[in-house]
Amino acid sequence: FRFCSSNGSDEEERTLxxxxxxxxxxxxxxxxxxxxxxxGFEISKEMVIQLDEENAANFYAEHSSKSFFTNLIRYMTxxxxxxxxxxxxxxxxxWRDLIGPTDAGKAKITHPHSIRAMCGVDLEKxxxxxxxxxxxxxxxxxxxxxxxxxxxxxxxxxxx
Ligand code: GDP
Ligand code: MG
Numbered sequence: 370f371r372f373c374s375s376n377g378s379d380e381e382e383r384t385l386x387x388x389x390x391x392x393x394x395x396x397x398x399x400x401x402x403x404x405x406x407x408x409g410f411e412i413s414k415e416m417v418i419q420l421d422e423e424n425a426a427n428f429y430a431e432h433s434s435k436s437f438f439t440n441l442i443r444y445m446t447x448x449x450x451x452x453x454x455x456x457x458x459x460x461x462x463x464w465r466d467l468i469g470p471t472d473a474g475k476a477k478i479t480h481p482h483s484i485r486a487m488c489g490v491d492l493e494k495x496x497x498x499x500x501x502x503x504x505x506x507x508x509x510x511x512x513x514x515x516x517x518x519x520x521x522x523x524x525x526x527x528x529x
Contacts, residue, residue, distance in 0.1 A: 382460040383413070385509040386468075387498035390448035397488040397496060398451060404484060405455060408467055414454040414514055420446050428512060437493065444493055452513045461506050464499045471495060 386405070388398055405412060420428070425445040432438050455464055469480035473489025473496065480486055489495035500506035 380458040381456050382458065382503065382506075383454055383456045383510065384460040384464045384500045384506040385498070385513070386453045386455045386464055388451040388453075389445065389494075389496050389498060390450060391444075391490065391494045392488055392496035393451060394448050395488060395496070401484055401488065401497065404467065404487075405453075408457075408463070410455040410457045410460065410464070412453050413456050416452050416513065417449050418452060418513070419449045422446055428509070440493060454510055454514065461500055461503055465501065468495075468497045468499045 388401055392398065392401060402412065418424075422442055425442045426433065426438075429438070429441055429445070432441060435441075457463055467484055469476040469483025469485040471485075472492040473485040473494065474491045476483050476486040476489065476495075484497050485495045489497070500509050
């Protein structure tokens with residue numbers, strides 16, 4: 370007996386995607402969702418949330434010692450975000466491919482079809498987030514959707 374997810378595939382992986390405040394305020398939400406669905410992801414959960422400074426700092430704790438941290442927290446709390454659980458085979462890597470490199474300015478040149486090229490501006494305002502590993506994905510999904518963290522994410526879970 371093997372567990373099968375709702376679409377019958379047992380190859381599914383999930384990742385966390387966020388449309389950041391600039392993506393929402395720039396009215397890119399529907400276009401981004403269209404790209405997500407056309408690329409074969411299922412959006413299995415979604416939620417609009419206004420992060421406060423503590424939420425954002427916890428979510429980005431790995432960057433707390435970086436010079437850009439204060440700006441990053443200000444950016445991520447500047448308006449509501451749309452948080453999504455995205456499901457597909459190899460979802461973590463495929464979603465990172467689809468969003469493109471961190472620097473949206475460079476993405477416009479090197480990855481013109483990426484989401485960050487489409488709606489991002491620069492190294493900070495890059496309109497979307499994507500988990501960087503399977504373990505990060507499980508921790509980040511649990512962070513927003515309050516599930517019991519999976520075995521490999523235990524100890525790395527930040528409460529909202
Ligand atoms: P990501 O995984 O591609 O989102 O990039 P990182 O995990 O390295 O950084 C997290 C987020 O911080 C990025 O998506 C940007 O919004 C922001 N960021 C990263 N590097 C810089 C930087 O050098 N300067 C500024 N201002 N923001 C940055
Ligand atoms: Mg990252």
